[in-house]
Amino acid sequence: MVGAVLVVVAGACGPGVTSLSATQEIAEGWARFRVDDFDKAAGHFERAALHPEGTEVQRAEALYGQASVFNHRRPGADLERAGEVYEEVAERYPETESAAWSLLALARLEHLAQWGLEGDIPAVQAAYQRVIDRFPHHPAGEEAFLYQQSNILVTLDAEVIERAALATKEFIRTHTESPYRCLAHHVLSACYAEMGEQTARLEAKEKALNTTVDDGVTPVEIEMLINTWLVAFDAQKEVGDFDMARKYYRQLIEQWPGSALVFASKRALEDMDAVEERIRNELTAQGAGL
Amino acid sequence: MMRAFLGRYVPLGILLGAFLWSAGVVFGRAWPGSAPHLDGAATDDGIVLRLAHWQLETGARDALDQMARQYEALHPGIRIEENAIPDSAYGMWLTTQLTSGTAPDLVQLDGAAPASTLIPWHVWQGFLQRYFVHMTPFAAQPNPYNAGTDLEGVPLRHTLKDGMRRAYSGHFLEYFAIPLSRFSFRVYYNKDLYEELAGRDTPPTNWQEFAAACEAISSRLDENGDRYVPIANSKIHMPVWEPTADVLTHEAMYLADFNHDLFLHPQELWQAIHTERLTFRHPSILARFRMMRQIARFSQEGFTGLMRDDAVFLYVQQRAVFLAVGTNEARSIAAMTEGQFEFGVMEMPYADANDPDYGEFAQYGKPIEESLAATLSGFMFGIAQTSQHPAEALDFLLYMAGQEGNEELNRIVGWLPLTKGAASDDLLRQFEPRVTGVAGGLGTWVYAMGAETKIKYDQLYALFLIGQISLDEFLGEYDKMYRDKGLYDFRELLDAGRNERGNAEKLLAQMRSKAQTAQGGAAASHWSRYRRLMWQSQVLSEAVNAQIRRNLELGPVPDQKAPWDYTDFALENVRKRIAAELDAE
Numbered sequence: 001m002v003g004a005v006l007v008v009v010a011g012a013c014g015p016g017v018t019s020l021s022a023t024q025e026i027a028e029g030w031a032r033f034r035v036d037d038f039d040k041a042a043g044h045f046e047r048a049a050l051h052p053e054g055t056e057v058q059r060a061e062a063l064y065g066q067a068s069v070f071n072h073r074r075p076g077a078d079l080e081r082a083g084e085v086y087e088e089v090a091e092r093y094p095e096t097e098s099a100a101w102s103l104l105a106l107a108r109l110e111h112l113a114q115w116g117l118e119g120d121i122p123a124v125q126a127a128y129q130r131v132i133d134r135f136p137h138h139p140a141g142e143e144a145f146l147y148q149q150s151n152i153l154v155t156l157d158a159e160v161i162e163r164a165a166l167a168t169k170e171f172i173r174t175h176t177e178s179p180y181r182c183l184a185h186h187v188l189s190a191c192y193a194e195m196g197e198q199t200a201r202l203e204a205k206e207k208a209l210n211t212t213v214d215d216g217v218t219p220v221e222i223e224m225l226i227n228t229w230l231v232a233f234d235a236q237k238e239v240g241d242f243d244m245a246r247k248y249y250r251q252l253i254e255q256w257p258g259s260a261l262v263f264a265s266k267r268a269l270e271d272m273d274a275v276e277e278r279i280r281n282e283l284t285a286q287g288a289g290l
Numbered sequence: 291m292m293r294a295f296l297g298r299y300v301p302l303g304i305l306l307g308a309f310l311w312s313a314g315v316v317f318g319r320a321w322p323g324s325a326p327h328l329d330g331a332a333t334d335d336g337i338v339l340r341l342a343h344w345q346l347e348t349g350a351r352d353a354l355d356q357m358a359r360q361y362e363a364l365h366p367g368i369r370i371e372e373n374a375i376p377d378s379a380y381g382m383w384l385t386t387q388l389t390s391g392t393a394p395d396l397v398q399l400d401g402a403a404p405a406s407t408l409i410p411w412h413v414w415q416g417f418l419q420r421y422f423v424h425m426t427p428f429a430a431q432p433n434p435y436n437a438g439t440d441l442e443g444v445p446l447r448h449t450l451k452d453g454m455r456r457a458y459s460g461h462f463l464e465y466f467a468i469p470l471s472r473f474s475f476r477v478y479y480n481k482d483l484y485e486e487l488a489g490r491d492t493p494p495t496n497w498q499e500f501a502a503a504c505e506a507i508s509s510r511l512d513e514n515g516d517r518y519v520p521i522a523n524s525k526i527h528m529p530v531w532e533p534t535a536d537v538l539t540h541e542a543m544y545l546a547d548f549n550h551d552l553f554l555h556p557q558e559l560w561q562a563i564h565t566e567r568l569t570f571r572h573p574s575i576l577a578r579f580r581m582m583r584q585i586a587r588f589s590q591e592g593f594t595g596l597m598r599d600d601a602v603f604l605y606v607q608q609r610a611v612f613l614a615v616g617t618n619e620a621r622s623i624a625a626m627t628e629g630q631f632e633f634g635v636m637e638m639p640y641a642d643a644n645d646p647d648y649g650e651f652a653q654y655g656k657p658i659e660e661s662l663a664a665t666l667s668g669f670m671f672g673i674a675q676t677s678q679h680p681a682e683a684l685d686f687l688l689y690m691a692g693q694e695g696n697e698e699l700n701r702i703v704g705w706l707p708l709t710k711g712a713a714s715d716d717l718l719r720q721f722e723p724r725v726t727g728v729a730g731g732l733g734t735w736v737y738a739m740g741a742e743t744k745i746k747y748d749q750l751y752a753l754f755l756i757g758q759i760s761l762d763e764f765l766g767e768y769d770k771m772y773r774d775k776g777l778y779d780f781r782e783l784l785d786a787g788r789n790e791r792g793n794a795e796k797l798l799a800q801m802r803s804k805a806q807t808a809q810g811g812a813a814a815s816h817w818s819r820y821r822r823l824m825w826q827s828q829v830l831s832e833a834v835n836a837q838i839r840r841n842l843e844l845g846p847v848p849d850q851k852a853p854w855d856y857t858d859f860a861l862e863n864v865r866k867r868i869a870a871e872l873d874a875e
Contacts, residue, residue, distance in 0.1 A: 027807065030803040030804075030807065033799075033800060033803060034800045034803060034804060035419075035420040035421075035675075036416065036420055068799050071795075071796075071799070072795065072796035072799055074793075074796070097806075101802070105799075108795060112788075112791055112792060112795060115787070115788050115791050115832060143824065146824075146829055147828070147829060150828075150829045150830060150832055150833055151832070153832070153833035153836065154832055154833060154835075154836045155836075156836055156837070156840055179817065179818075179821060180821065183821065183824075183825050183829065186825065186829075186830065187829070187830075190830060190833055198857065198859055198860075213818060215811070215814050215815045215818045216430055216811075216815075217426055217427065217429070217430040217811070217815040217818075218426070218463065218815055218818045218819050218822065219429070219447060219453065219454075219455075219458060221453060222455070223822070226551060229550075229551075230550060230551075233550050236856075236860070237854065237855070237856050237857065237860055238857050238859070238860055239857075239859070239860055239863060240856070240857075240859070240860030240861060240862070240863030240864040240867075241863070242864065242867075258660075258725045260552060260658045260727075260728075260729040261552060261729070262726065263654070263655075263658065263726070263727060263728045263729065264552055264728075264729065267654075275856070275861075275864060276864065276868060279861075279864055279865050279868050280868050280872070283865070283868060283869055283872055284872065287872065
């Protein structure tokens with residue numbers, strides 16, 4: 001009787017007990033992870049990690065997957081265990097993709113624990129530097145750099161931020177093929193904003209706009225519209241570069257005629273004319289007064 | 291002995307039998323190749339697609355039904371079954387279906403969870419991400435049902451007037467549905483009653499004329515000695531009137547729009563009030579509330595406690611002249627008054643620059659009703675991940691989103707089509723949203739930041755609208771509370787950002803795993819969205835947060851600039867350039 005029950009119960013567990021390759025287990029693990037099915041994801045990653053035919057790379061990825069489950073499952077996240085497993089991946093499989101993403105994940109754990117607070121910035125900086133040093137041109141390393149600079153922005157200390165600006169400029173110079181260049185320009189713009197360098201800020205903002213990638217699938221229209229508007233606005237109101245402002249306001253009006261920003265762009269064009277006329281009259285009157 | 295035998299073993303036998311039967315059902319469902327849990331989804335007659343929605347109104351059900359029959363005629367072997375669920379039960383029904391894996395193939399959706407479920411927004415985004423097919427790749431492909439039209443070869447999302455924005459989750463950067471209709475509001479007015487009571491045969495063209503008409507109407511008595519009501523209103527209708535007043539606050543917005551995006555967030559208003567760049571007694575804000583009080587005064591007594599039907603009946607019974615009407619009910623309300631009185635359609639009555647009371651604040655004209663950022667589309671359907679026939683489900687949606695199909699669908703249901711080039715009838719053409727104009731102003735949502743401030747605002751605003759407290763009393767009491775308790779709400783909002791960062795980090799891990807396993811163009815697209823999410827949710831948010839906290843601590847600063855002012859540096863640069871030009875002349 002008990003045996004019959006056990007057989008039925010085991011059978012009712014269905015096809016999950018079939019044997020998959022390590023690759024399949026990992027793929028299934030991520031598929032389950034992506035729909036928040038963390039228990040099943042953990043099971044797949046565990047089987048992949050212990051798979052007798054698994055390669056080093058696969059074992060690294062399986063462990064990384066396990067660490068990701070510990071890190072991100074809600075409820076029931078175990079950040080300490082996640083950190084331990086990420087470290088294990090970085091140490092045991094140092095040349096793998098998974099090692100790069102594990103180091104980034106460790107730095108993010110450090111950073112997120114202090115988000116919004118005046119925490120241990122040097123510790124966060126060091127965690128990101130570890131990724132950057134090991135994987136300078138890997139996406140994980142490039143992301144680590146951007147996060148590292150944003151962490152510096154938190155200090156609101158213009159001198160410290162100036163160093164971040166220099167580092168970001170160097171990143172842009174040395175990572176010519178990086179898909180993160182656009183974001184680096186944004187970070188640079190934010191640095192200059194804190195340093196009070198409005199002209200440099202505008203230049204970086206314009207470069208960020210002009211390096212935005214349209215992959216033809218992701219709708220970038222709203223992002224491009226807003227960024228075009230902000231470049232024009234800053235050119236007009238922050239820097240007084242009316243030529244640049246006019247260029248981008250007109251581009252906005254032409255490219256996005258249905259936008260709520262068209263009205264404001266037209267008003268801005270009129271306003272710049274009015275400001276120039278006022279100043280011209282003032283200067284002419286001053287000149288005549290002499 | 292027999293009795294002992296039966297008494298011992300029969301109950302056991304029944305129990306064992308029941309257990310074996312239920313185990314067999316479970317075992318059978320779990321075995322690959324068994325009949326799919328969507329009963330009837332695969333039959334000897336071909337494919338059956340199930341579609342669920344909450345539109346109980348006859349027009350919508352007829353439209354879906356007729357479109358289904360037309361599609362079936364084009365695609366023998368496919369049958370579509372429609373299931374209308376009352377919207378009061380829709381949320382709970384849908385979430386149960388999703389979590390149990392029994393959802394229909396096609397499901398009506400919105401960006402926010404159904405109101406009855408009280409599911410927080412970010413949790414609902416998780417539902418959309420987990421349970422529905424991501425439509426992003428399809429949004430970039432042409433709709434085959436636009437072949438032979440001017441939309442042939444155009445990516446799906448560019449064939450829809452809202453760019454498919456309504457169906458895009460900014461949370462996980464994917465499309466999750468296809469919207470099929472467009473909505474807006476106008477004002478119906480009883481032409482006969484209006485002419486008789488207001489003494490005019492042309493509709494009001496601005497607020498001044500509208501207010502004068504309302505005053506005239508409310509001064510007249512009917513055969514029972516009751517006053518006529520200018521506006522048939524309710525707590526459902528009142529928000530529709532608010533943009534009429536919100537647009538007056540444009541000047542105030544310039545004092546609080548710190549990120550210069552022409553959209554005010556509650557945190558921005560709080561910063562502006564806290565740093566004394568703006569007060570609640572700014573003339574444009576006072577004007578806004580005065581106009582809302584007028585609208586309330588022109589409405590029937592007790593309207594703040596009434597539902598939609600109460601207002602509709604008042605209008606249909608010719609006790610009120612004006613009624614705010616959405617496109618979703620335009621035809622049904624027109625039908626209710628057919629043969630009783632002639633009605634007209636007018637825009638919301640905005641103040642213009644010549645208005646004696648509000649002209650000073652109405653220099654910018656009428657507000658834009660629809661833009662790339664604020665879409666009025668809806669009637670969206672997503673495809674459940676558990677659908678056994680996602681390709682067929684998508685094809686039916688594309689059929690209804692094609693130019694011809696969308697026009698037909700909306701013609702039947704009586705709504706505005708969403709697909710470019712799809713025509714609508716004379717009545718609905720009057721509802722076409724205005725796509726030019728000034729951006730909105732301070733909407734009512736911006737005055738409260740969190741639980742504490744919202745409760746107080748709602749209480750005081752309601753008392754003000756019905757005239758129990760004056761504007762001065764309303765703003766005086768709210769201002770004090772806003773500055774004291776609002777700080778608590780404001781800090782809560784900033785601190786909530788920490789949890790949100792954790793959720794975003796999980797989302798990034800999920801997106802990264804997808805990007806790493808995708809190939810070619812799909813991989814590029816996934817990585818692009820991954821980097822966008824990384825930027826918008828993680829990289830810069832912390833710096834912005836830090837700046838906000840700094841402003842919080844600084845408080846008012848002498849000679850501080852307003853967010854939209856020219857900087858001294860900018861004006862100096864302009865001055866230098868012009869001086870050089872004059873020297874060169």
